[in-house]
Amino acid sequence: xxxxxxxxxxxxxxxxxxxxxxxxxxxxxxxxxxxxxxxxxxxxxxxxxxxxxxxxxxxxxxxxxxxxxxxxxxxxxxxxxxxxxxxxxxxxxxxxxxxxxxxxxxxxxxxxxx
Amino acid sequence: xxxxxxxxxxxxxxxxxxxxxxxxxxxxxxxxxxxxxxxxxxxxxxxxxxxxxxxxxxxxxxxxxxxxxxxxxxxxxxxxxxxxxxxxxxxxxxxxxxxxxxxxxxxxxxxxxx
Numbered sequence: 499x500x501x502x503x504x505x506x507x508x509x510x511x512x513x514x515x516x517x518x519x520x521x522x523x524x525x526x527x528x529x530x531x532x533x534x535x536x537x538x539x540x541x542x543x544x545x546x547x548x549x550x551x552x553x554x555x556x557x558x559x560x561x562x563x564x565x566x567x568x569x570x571x572x573x574x575x576x577x578x579x580x581x582x583x584x585x586x587x588x589x590x591x592x593x594x595x596x597x598x599x600x601x602x603x604x605x606x607x608x609x610x611x612x
Numbered sequence: 613x614x615x616x617x618x619x620x621x622x623x624x625x626x627x628x629x630x631x632x633x634x635x636x637x638x639x640x641x642x643x644x645x646x647x648x649x650x651x652x653x654x655x656x657x658x659x660x661x662x663x664x665x666x667x668x669x670x671x672x673x674x675x676x677x678x679x680x681x682x683x684x685x686x687x688x689x690x691x692x693x694x695x696x697x698x699x700x701x702x703x704x705x706x707x708x709x710x711x712x713x714x715x716x717x718x719x720x721x722x723x724x725x726x
Contacts, residue, residue, distance in 0.1 A: 507652065530712050532714070534715075539719070539720075540717075540719055540720075541616070541702050541704070541717025541718050541719050541720055542655070542702070542704075542715070542717045543717070544714040544715070547712060547714060549712050588654060588655065592712075594710070595710050595711060595712045596709055596710055597643060597645070597660070597706050597709055597710075597712075597713065597715060598643075598645075598657070598660050598662065598668060598670070598709055600657070600715070602654040602655040602656075603654055604652055604653060604654040605654055
């Protein structure tokens with residue numbers, strides 16, 4: 499069965515600093531991986547997705563993630579944090595691309611200090 | 613551009629009461645989903661509908677029923693609410709169940725059961 503682990507329920511960075519949010523997955527078959535973002539009192543929005551076309555995936559708002567099969571990781575990064583990036587971020591994995599089998603991580607809340 | 617609309621936004625129920633959460637999407641999507649979000653638990657799938665006329669159980673279906681009324685609407689019913697069902701409920705839709713179609717979420721219904 500697939501699973502996803504997000505390391506760190508809270509991450510705090512200064513404005514302008516590197517953002518690194520960690521996600522490791524467990525899957526017996528090639529996974530499909532996603533990052534979603536949730537702003538306060540809103541639903542989730544897709545940031546980016548990995549579907550085996552390229553290991554480095556670029557998303558919206560300057561975020562990107564790199565798929566590393568050897569490390570079973572799909573960490574999310576952004577070179578320079580902005581105050582507006584403060585939100586909760588969820589990594590998710592699905593088997594066979596079925597959204598009915600989409601498993602979400604527990605989320606990482608990102609705080610950005612001025 | 614409404615996207616996914618959920619009603620109501622807030623609801624308080626007493627134990628044993630019933631209610632129906634409504635969800636409608638205007639993106640002509642085939643697949644629709646109901647999730648619950650609890651602190652520190654991420655999102656867990658309750659039920660989903662791959663296409664009009666079909667529904668399937670997700671990870672946590674007990675205590676819930678769903679109806680795919682037509683292509684646009686997917687409702688979630690709590691027949692006899694329990695305090696353990698206090699949560700934030702999200703409806704989502706995607707173009708298809710497969711093909712890595714991203715999920716589009718509503719803004720959620722915050723339910724409290726006393």
